Every structure is written in structure tokens, then in C-alpha cells.
Amino acid sequence: MPIIDVQHLRKTFVTSVRKEGRLGTLRSLIRPERREMVAVEDISFSIEQGESVAYLGPNGAGKSTTIKMLTGILEPSEGRIEVAGRVPHLNRKLSAYQIGVVFGQRSQLLFDLPVNDSYELFRYMYSIPWDRYRANLKAFAEVLEVEHLLKRTVRTLSLGQRMRCEILASLLHEPDILFLDEPTIGLDVVAKERIRAFIEQINREKGITLLLTTHDMQDIERLCQRTMIIDKGQLIYDGSLQRIREHYATERQIRVTYEEPWLAEAAALLFSDQQVKARVEERMLTLSYDQHAADTSDLLQTLITHTKPRDLTMQDENIDALISRIYREGLTHGEPPSRPEAQLEGAVR
Numbered sequence: 559m560p561i562i563d564v565q566h567l568r569k570t571f572v573t574s575v576r577k578e579g580r581l582g583t584l585r586s587l588i589r590p591e592r593r594e595m596v597a598v599e600d601i602s603f604s605i606e607q608g609e610s611v612a613y614l615g616p617n618g619a620g621k622s623t624t625i626k627m628l629t630g631i632l633e634p635s636e637g638r639i640e641v642a643g644r645v646p647h648l649n650r651k652l653s654a655y656q657i658g659v660v661f662g663q664r665s666q667l668l669f670d671l672p673v674n675d676s677y678e679l680f681r682y683m684y685s686i687p688w689d690r691y692r693a694n695l696k697a698f699a700e701v702l703e704v705e706h707l708l709k710r711t712v713r714t715l716s717l718g719q720r721m722r723c724e725i726l727a728s729l730l731h732e733p734d735i736l737f738l739d740e741p742t743i744g745l746d747v748v749a750k751e752r753i754r755a756f757i758e759q760i761n762r763e764k765g766i767t768l769l770l771t772t773h774d775m776q777d778i779e780r781l782c783q784r785t786m787i788i789d790k791g792q793l794i795y796d797g798s799l800q801r802i803r804e805h806y807a808t809e810r811q812i813r814v815t816y817e818e819p820w821l822a823e824a825a826a827l828l829f830s831d832q833q834v835k836a837r838v839e840e841r842m843l844t845l846s847y848d849q850h851a852a853d854t855s856d857l858l859q860t861l862i863t864h865t866k867p868r869d870l871t872m873q874d875e876n877i878d879a880l881i882s883r884i885y886r887e888g889l890t891h892g893e894p895p896s897r898p899e900a901q902l903e904g905a906v907r
């Protein structure tokens with residue numbers, strides 16, 4: 559049985575539109591014009607226990623709204639949600655015991671108090687027995703390297719320090735599922751890496767189910783076996799990152815460095831009549847080609863048999879660029895599919 563099951567989820571917000579000018583303001587007050595906006599159009603998916611899933615999409619796609627519905631903060635307009643066997647917004651309190659949630663842009667710690675005080679508040683709210691609380695706090699604080707921060711006032715922490723404390727807070731009650739909404743946003747490389755390593759560890763060792771939104775491709779590569787992409791409130795892809803790569807990352811580059819520039823020039827001649835673009839710059843030869851048109855192992859074979867490379871690296875189109883291409887172009891190149899989710903074979907569960 560899936561631990562998260564979402565069927566035809568929809569969320570609309572009704573906002574009042576304010577007219578321009580003084581008269582407009584007055585009119586808006588007397589008879590406000592209401593407009594319905596669709597944040598989540600129609601989304602279905604299920605997640606098994608222990609899975610680690612990236613939930614991706616451009617700004618405004620509906621990611622945070624989905625997470626708020628999954629955690630019971632918002633009530634769906636239509637559709638069905640079950641998280642750990644419960645309907646989150648109807649059982650908010652009970653659901654909370656099984657769910658941890660971190661919003662990168664919002665703090666659950668009390669800003670003017672020491673970190674420890676917030677933790678004790680959570681201990682009380684979740685009725686965590688003292689011994690479990692102490693054991694969890696000690697273990698997580700050690701791995702997240704926040705022991706020295708516990709007595710500090712939250713507002714004096716750096717963003718990276720605070721984020722580690724936030725994540726700890728979300729885990730004190732040992733939830734089965736952790737929702738992370740942009741946990742690495744605004745962090746430097748080192749801080750990101752620390753958080754990733756920790757999240758990876760709790761997923762692996764404790765089997766915690768993860769749903770993560772992020773704009774950082776390294777987060778996904780490191781943490782998520784499965785990727786869901788939404789756009790305008792609809793799921794447009796559900797499958798592995800690898801499959802996206804195979805389908806879309808058609809461009810690949812091989813960079814070869816030689817001892818001397820003339821060796822690079824000579825090597826380039828080997829590729830003059832193929833589907834490969836060869837460019838020489840000093841001692842470096844760069845081969846660019848469409849992976850569906852030329853075979854990587856053939857090219858490597860040619861390079862190694864006929865030339866003496868000093869160094870060789872390979873690079874695929876950046877996944878970030880690739881995903882924004884998917885947003886723009888849809889799932890096929892050109893023609894939009896009638897059932898977008900069915901485009902990639904076996905992509906939809």
C-alpha cells in the first residue's frame with residue numbers, strides 16, 4: 559500500500575481583484591470582483607514507503623500548494639489524498655505525528671528564543687517521551703553539527719545553521735514522511751552539501767519517505783530516485799531522472815586534451831565526415847554530437863585507437879537547462895502530446 563496516495567487533486571484560490579483608481583477601489587469595496595485561480599489543476603500520484611521523490615516545476619507551478627495539502631495545512635478543492643492512511647486536513651493532529659515538514663522560506667522555530675526552547679515546545683506538542691526526545695536530539699544534533707547552536711537565539715543563526723536546526727525540529731517526533739520544500743534555497747555549496755548528506759542518511763538508514771522540492775539539480779541527483787515534474791498545476795512527468803536524460807539530453811560533449819596543439823588538430827581530422835562537430839582550442843579537442851546520431855563508444859574507440867589523449871572528459875547537457883526545455887516544449891519535441899504523461903513509456907505509475 560502506498561504511503562502517499564493522491565487522486566485528481568485540485569486546488570483553486572478565490573482572490574478579489576482590485577480595480578485601479580480611487581473610484582475603482584471604492585467599487586472593489588462595495589462589490590468586489592472575485593476571480594478563481596487554479597493552483598493545482600488535476601494531479602494524481604502515489605508514493606511507496608521509503609521512496610525519495612523530487613517534486614519539480616517552475617515557480618508558481620503548484621508545488622508548495624500540493625505540499626500544503628499533503629500536510630493538511632490546506633484543504634483540497636477536489637480530489638482525494640491519503641497520507642499514511644489518513645486524510646491530512648481532516649486528521650490534522652493525528653497526521654502531524656507521522657509527518658515532518660520543512661519550508662525553506664518559512665521558519666517553524668521561534669525567532670526570539672533559543673533553539674532549544676522551540677525544540678521543547680515541539681516535544682510538548684507531540685508528547686514525545688523525554689528519553690526519546692533526548693536521544694533523538696543528541697543523535698540528530700551530532701550528525702547535523704548543531705550541538706553548539708542549541709542555546710543560541712534563532713535570529714542570530716546563519717541561514718545554513720538555521721536550516722539544519724529546522725530539519726532537526728521536523729524530525730524530533732520521528733515522522734515516517736518528511737516533506738522538504740526548497741530546503742537548500744539560498745544556501746552556499748558547503749551548507750547544501752551538509753544538508754544533502756544528512757537527508758540521504760535518514761532516507762537510507764531510517765527508511766523515511768521523502769518528498770522534496772528544489773531548484774538545485776544536485777539535490778535531485780544525490781537524493782531522489784524518482785522525479786515528478788509539474789507545470790501549471792499538472793503532472794507532466796513521473797519517472798527517473800535518467801529517463802529524462804536519455805530522452806532529452808541528446809547533446810553530449812567529449813573533451814580531449816593532448817600534449818601538443820598539432821596533435822589536437824590532427825585528431826580533429828578523424829571526425830571531419832561524421833555527425834560530429836569537432837572544435838580545436840589550443841591543446842583541447844571538443845567533440846559535440848547528438849547522442850542519437852553518433853555512438854559514444856565508437857567515438858571513444860576511434861580516439862583511443864588513433865590518438866594519444868592525455869585527458870578525456872565527457873559532459874551531457876545540463877539537467878537544469880534540460881528541465882526548463884521540458885517546461886517550454888512539453889514532452890515531445892514540437893507537437894504537444896494528447897496524454898502528456900503517457901509519452902515516456904512506463905513513466906507513469
Ligand SMILES: Nc1ncnc2c1ncn2[C@@H]1O[C@H](COP(=O)(O)OP(=O)(O)O)[C@@H](O)[C@H]1O
Binds near residue numbers: 596618622
Ligand atoms: N494563498 C493563496 N492565495 C491565492 N493564490 C495562491 C495562494 N497560494 C498560492 N497561490 C497561487 O497558486 C499558484 C501556485 O503557487 P505555489 O504552489 O506556491 O507554486 P510553487 O510552490 O510551485 O512555486 C501561484 O500562482 C500562486 O500565486
Ligand SMILES: [Mg+2]
Binds near residue numbers: 622739
Ligand atoms: Mg513553492
